[in-house]
Amino acid sequence: MDKIDTVIFDLDQTLFDKNLSLLGFANYQYEQFGLNRFIPVKREFIEKFTELNNVVMPKEEVYAKLIGMFHIDKSLYAELLNDLNTNFHLHSVGFPGLHEMLGTLKQQGYKLGLITNGRDFYQRNKISALGISDYFSVIVTSGAIHIKKPDHAIFQIALNDLDSSYERTVFIGDSIMADIIPAKELGMFAILKSKDESHTEPDAICDNLMDLPNVINRICGLRNRKETFKEREANVMTNQADRLWERIVDRSSDLDANGKESLHLQPGARDEDFQLIEHTLGITLPESFKSFYRIHNGQDGGVGIRSFVRNLTLSPISEIIDNWNFLQEEFDPDDLEMSIDSEIKPFLWNAKWIPIAGNGGGDYLCMDTDPAEAGVVGQVLYFWHDWGNRSVEGKSLFEFIESCLQEER
Template sequence: MWYDKLMLNIIDTVIFDLDQTLLDKTQSLVNFANYQYEQYSLDKFIPDRNEFIVKFSELNHMIMPKEEVYRKLIEFFKIDWNLYHELLADLNHKFHLYCVGYDGLREMLRTLKREGYKLGIVTNGRDFYQRNKISALGIHGYFTDIVTSGSVNIKKPDHAIFQIALKHLKSIGRCTVFVGDSIQADIIPAKELGMFTILKTKDASSMLPDAICDDLMEIPNIIKSIGSN
């Protein structure tokens, strides 16, 4: 059976990125920024709540340590430095409580699981931080394997982190679909390893992935379509 799948290139594995693919990072950051603004009475330093939310979100979308994010926030808004460690610890321990997934997340995963696909996640980020998000979304049980850059000290787009996931899932590139939101970190390396790719985006202009969609509920049918070609 395994040999037959290889010969027919039957797709039996789906691997996902996490942030901005399954997890709505943009809305999650807004939720948490709102919470911290109120919890720590940041209006004393920043009268405009929206200004804080926008800056907090902007910095957290950049690739930088969370320690640096809060240093920049404190310097930019002239927040009391005594709050630095408390704000940072609060993020580490509570951010996941404000995380939300995209519409259709669990239903899409249930469909794929029911149809027999092996499911995995490959995500950049600190291990405890990413796993807390996954657990908070209530989706941990759908995945056979979860690989975080923090747990293996390898970051996307390095091929090695994708290869670790394939090994754990007992799959190979040409029998796998990778779903992610980044051309550079997700789509290019996955394609270089022989995987089929789906880009999670509203922008339909890219020709590089095998498919593009912004609705998670479309993914099961897209995978069937890819597998039938």
């Protein structure tokens, strides 16, 4: 079993106290540019400046909104924006214990990396201002490579540069969606920097940087207690599947008086069911499929059934096999469709696709266990009967279900 030897950090609100830094800079700009001429109450400017800069939007848009909101002289727009780009890093504040924690990890022999979303010069200026550049062997910014978290690719780039691997790495960040979930999906250990201890996604939660070395060492101890990477991955998948099903039922209850009953959910699938489908289709099921179907083996079709995968109902394993056999007979394996998304092999039908949902009209939702080079195993695609339209709707089953839940908001 490989030893954990790599620790990768997020920057904003993990090492860099963004909120305190924004407060300091907003106060400086208010005084520096005499904004009291337009905004008599300084607190109003500081609060709005901080609020807008905590939303993902271009800095140009932030200042356009501030000028419009407070009727600031438009001639100051370029000066304010340039001042932010030039001087914001001078107001950088790190969380307490930053240098001590990084120094301890470095002394203990860990390879340290940093992954951050943001403009390259802007993020690197902040890192330099904090005086922490030399602790890191690798610093990757989304602005430099044009890939943002939570895209798995940015994590892989950092690991390649560190000459490390997922199972030897701990990732530390403050965002569940951008940091913790992708890190866990890739097989890293993940620590959430937060005061909120209610989250179940991370391996640990820690808000005090000085405590991090001990938390990381405890995680290494977990690793030594024979929990294999595959077992841990399965546990993570099970937790994610549980939470998704809870949200599906909650959403149905919000939209339908009959709640869970309207979903017509089947009892969970058994290991024998998974063995049958793998043997029949000649495939290895993605772990996300097993985790999801262990809780509910699809929906039992009938009058009044409520779909939750857009306009399709989730098929039980027996129905998946029936639909797969039908599609095998319906399509010639040599039928090609060159306009298909680049992540999918250019076939009208691929025997390695798992038709997990349908609408009775020839449309299916499939999990792809045989993607093109640009795709990923387990990606979800829409199969629009014989039209040739095949498009990737999610990189995984969980990602697709999450998007369906977001669409219903």
